[in-house]
Amino acid sequence: TQKIIIDTDPGQDDAVAILLALASPELEVLGITAVAGNVPLELTARNARIVCELAGRTDIPVYAGCDRPIARTLVTAEHVHGKTGLDGPPLADPQMPLQPEHGVTFLIETLRAEDPGTVTLCPLGPLTNIATAFRQAPDIVDRVQRIVLMGGAYFQVGNITPAAEFNIYVDPEAAKEVFAAGVPLTVLPLDVTHKALTTAPRVQAFRDLGTRVGEMVSAWTDFFERFDKEKYGSAGAPLHDPCVIAWLLRPDLFTGREVNVEIEVDSPLTRGMTVADWWRVTDRAPNALFIGDLDADGFFGLLTERLARL
Ligand code: BDR
Ligand code: CA
Numbered sequence: 118t119q120k121i122i123i124d125t126d127p128g129q130d131d132a133v134a135i136l137l138a139l140a141s142p143e144l145e146v147l148g149i150t151a152v153a154g155n156v157p158l159e160l161t162a163r164n165a166r167i168v169c170e171l172a173g174r175t176d177i178p179v180y181a182g183c184d185r186p187i188a189r190t191l192v193t194a195e196h197v198h199g200k201t202g203l204d205g206p207p208l209a210d211p212q213m214p215l216q217p218e219h220g221v222t223f224l225i226e227t228l229r230a231e232d233p234g235t236v237t238l239c240p241l242g243p244l245t246n247i248a249t250a251f252r253q254a255p256d257i258v259d260r261v262q263r264i265v266l267m268g269g270a271y272f273q274v275g276n277i278t279p280a281a282e283f284n285i286y287v288d289p290e291a292a293k294e295v296f297a298a299g300v301p302l303t304v305l306p307l308d309v310t311h312k313a314l315t316t317a318p319r320v321q322a323f324r325d326l327g328t329r330v331g332e333m334v335s336a337w338t339d340f341f342e343r344f345d346k347e348k349y350g351s352a353g354a355p356l357h358d359p360c361v362i363a364w365l366l367r368p369d370l371f372t373g374r375e376v377n378v379e380i381e382v383d384s385p386l387t388r389g390m391t392v393a394d395w396w397r398v399t400d401r402a403p404n405a406l407f408i409g410d411l412d413a414d415g416f417f418g419l420l421t422e423r424l425a426r427l
Pocket of ligand 2: 125126127128130131155242358
């Protein structure tokens with residue numbers, strides 16, 4: 118099995134990503150670290166536990182990490198995810214406890230305790246926790262097997278500004294450090310996640326599972342969809358974050374290129390832009406596998422089959 122740590126700001130699409138990971142026997146989720154992003158930290162730490170409980174996995178340790186970006190004021194996305202971050206069906210507060218340790222401490226201690234090169238990090242939100250852990254403990258950087266993250270955009274450009282995708286925009290300094298760290302990196306940008314659209318038949322397939330998980334996932338995607346339908350006139354909501362977990366499970370469903378990706382931190386106009394050298398017009402060394410396409414039907418088939426197990 119592949120050991121992973123999920124670093125997340127749930128978020129309906131984060132929630133579905135967590136469910137997909139917990140439903141997949143190929144993956145061992147060592148822990149979940151919450152970060153401020155879609156909504157403030159207190160809510161993302163709450164929502165991560167709600168999702169573990171929904172999956173019947175109260176054994177997964179959930180930690181609260183950083184409550185704000187390294188050098189910026191927190192920008193949130195209630196306009197997409199609602200006030201709680203998991204708006205849709207009403208949800209009771211979780212019963213399972215939050216771990217007392219800081220999420221960054223958990224990242225550092227886990228990477229030191231596990232054999233080098235055996236733990237993959239799966240960031241689904243701003244990269245604050247990961248960059249802070251690398252700053253505090255540079256010795257762990259080489260111990261990370263791979264980082265597989267949702268963030269950035271190239272042909273699809275931005276969703277929070279014309280130039281930037283939300284996760285990278287919120288903490289561009291953190292993103293810059295993570296992209297420059299030298300860790301093998303897989304990037305799932307908007308270019309690919311906007312192909313993972315929750316069309317009506319796909320949402321119906323979740324509902325047809327006839328389980329509480331199926332009902333919740335369909336209700337969440339219905340909520341989340343309003344925004345993208347109204348805003349972009351798209352056929353459904355992009356299931357951004359589950360693409361990260363799906364790539365780990367079925368990389369054959371995706372195609373991409375090894376390219377150089379630099380993060381803009383200086384310009385107010387293009388803050389958080391992921392400048393991907395897709396056409397290799399510079400001699401800057403590739404630092405990421407930048408995913409450009411996916412087999413959407415294969416992706417939804419995998420997701421539905423896995424959710425059925427919960
Ligand atoms: C990303 O931003 C968040 O709103 C989603 O959860 C996803 O991680 C998409 O830009
Ligand atoms: Ca997210």
